[in-house]
Amino acid sequence: MLERLLILALVGAIVVAVWALLRERQRRRLSALAATSPFADLVPTGRAAVVALTLPSCVECRARQAPAIERLRASLGASIHIVTLSAETHADLVTQLGVLTVPSTVVLDPAGTVCFLNQGFADETRLAQQVAAL
């Protein structure tokens, strides 16, 4: 029994360590992207923007993220750009941003700088808060 408790503790510690490393990696990557505009050809500047990265057959994207994005648009209207991109078609962006999963959402400031990257589902409240924080 003690052996199995130790296995659980070890696995838990590894998971937490990997998660912390991934968070740090993402923070550094976003800092490095601060001077660039990876979405320059895809998203107009001048207004804040939310970009959703999805895959056509991703259930989570279709059932949760897309409706949340639509509700965000309904609440914020024309004050932001909302764009949905295929992670398959834009594999270079996925690599550049370090996107690990779909759906993922990116919040850009009016100059096109990447300010937030949400790995996994992000509801409209969280996205609206990130847009408001720009």
Next chain:
Amino acid sequence: MAVTLQDRAVRPPARFDRTALKVNQTAIIVLLVIAFVANQPWLVALVATVMILGTLSPQLALFQRLYRDVLKPAGLLRPDIHDEDAAPHRFAQGFGAAVLVAASAALFAGLSGLGLGLTLLVIVLAGINLAFGFCAGCFVYLQLSRLRQAR
């Protein structure tokens, strides 16, 4: 190519209580940890059965019923209602149940290493989802898609 959502109609939101989901995940993790540590294959099979029933019908989701019928009315937990579809959660639960059915079969067949390994896998993936909100299945899905594209 960019696809804007400007012309799409806004779908009426489905109401979903995230507290019920968290209670469900916590109960699954706690019971599986007990099963793993105390070497109780029947407990793995019981959790698998509860998950299968919960996937088939939300009314049969025992741990969520515990929340809805006991914990919430008693004021022990508060609802956390959001506008989102429960379908992906049911899909994930069904996938977890399938893995636990395989784990139970392995444990009862004497393949302890395989059975415990699969049980541990479900504990870890459910734990990651509960603690970090990260969908491991979605991660695998994207990586497989990228591998296919790279070939």
